[in-house]
Amino acid sequence: MALDMNIQELLVIGDSDLFINRLKGNWATKNDKILPYENLVQRLCGRFKSIDFRHTPRAQNEFADAVATIASMIQHPESTHIDSLEITPKEEQAHCADVEAEPDGKPWYAGIKAYLEKGEYPSESSAN
CATH class of the missing domain: 3.30.420.10 (Ribonuclease H-like superfamily/Ribonuclease H)
Incomplete structure (x- = not known):
């Protein structure tokens, strides 16, 4: 280029x-x-x-x-012009923005923690 x-x-x-x-x-x-x-x-x-x-x-x-x-991952057309890409850095790391609050107010890992501590599955769990 x-x-x-x-x-x-x-x-x-x-x-x-x-x-x-x-x-x-x-x-x-x-x-x-x-x-x-x-x-x-x-x-x-x-x-x-x-x-x-x-x-x-x-x-x-x-x-x-x-x-x-x-x-x-992007296929570029057969030309010498490629549109610019505007990137805005985030203030926090991406994995922090991906975690949403659970509706019950407990952290996302509460079910995992309960299983590890007490062997209890979350109530919405299936046999799978």
Whole structure:
């Protein structure tokens, strides 16, 4: 996409410490599986005025992983234009927003707790 948009200067941020440091010339590797990727990237590098590679630890890359996962599930039309996606970070973690209050006022895990403590099934349980 950067080539299609005639981008001249590019910053590539990746979470593979091995790959980023290999491309920067800092490290050598005996892993032959990485060579085809390295060769492709080296060929592409020549098409930019400047290109820089920066490593970010996977732990700091959760947002990029989430966006990549979403992108891999979407079929894109055969065009160079992709509509932008607006993302608003939440103040609390997603699992906190998914838990709804039970109508009886007890926490969602009350039935599990009763079973573990007393061996009692919830009244609405079936044989299954």
